Amino acid sequence: MIDGKQLESIVSEAGRIALGLWPGAGNDVRTWEKTPGSPVCDADLAVDAFLKRELGALLPSAGWLSEETVDDPSRIDRDLIWLVDPIDGTRDFIRGRPGWAVSVALISSGRPLIGSLCAPARNEVWQAIAGQGATLNGTLLQSSTRSEFIGARVPAADLMKQDQMLEKVYQPNSIALRIAMVAADEADLVATLRWGFEWDIAAAALIAREAGAAVSDAFGRKLNYNKRDPRAFGLVVSSPGIHSATVEHLADRAASLSKQ
DSSP, X not given: OOOHHHHHHHHHHHHHHHHTTOGGGTOOOOEEEEETTEEEEHHHHHHHHHHHHHHHHHOTTOEEXXXXXXXXXXXXXXXXXXXXXXXXXXXXXXXXXXXXXEXXXXXXXTEEXXXXXXXXXXXXXXXXXXXXXXXXXXXXXXXXXXXXXXXXXXXXXXXXXXXXXXXXXXXXXXXXXXXXXHHTTSOSEEEEEEEEEXXXXXXXXXXXXXXXXXXXXXXXXXXXXXXXXXXXXXXXEEOHHHHHHHHHHHHHHHHHHTTO
């Protein structure tokens, strides 16, 4: 089995490749839409190709599931699989904003073993190994321990009327970085009410969990990975003390939206 330093080195190099193409550093990058409202750019593909080569060499037996690679159904039969989002937060990347990250997780039997995020425009490397805690730039993390739902900090640009008892804090475009904010006690909860993909959340969810946060889908259920349909409805990452209250607060909307 690989160790965390090997993965951290590869993901950090992927971050350097992305940073070398980032418009925020004065670079031009070609962009287009895979589907309406789903942007992609040259950097996504360059980082994806680098990670597929390097991670494949590091662990040849592992399967592969990435946002920028056509899904190979044979991954279902693999015990180990890499889950990769080469640039999570592509909109921030394209606009020259720093709220994006390279996200990589190694999954075994549906559970994350190692997760790594590199946010080079923010000089951040996040890492977690199952059962061994989580770090940011080598410093051990302790997640939010808030026990009161009202007033909880949530990364958001705007809040719906029914959520205005919460407190807005800075929101990076990357969902992985928003999850990591809970791990670093920069936010108390992150919640989504939409269908999302495993590669968006696997690494960050492990980082949050290893820092002490509670992690589930929108209904409070445990997250599973390497499913035939690599999606889950919604996400709740929060301090353990407000997780049940968050799930309850969202329950009616989750039930309605999951059927659409």
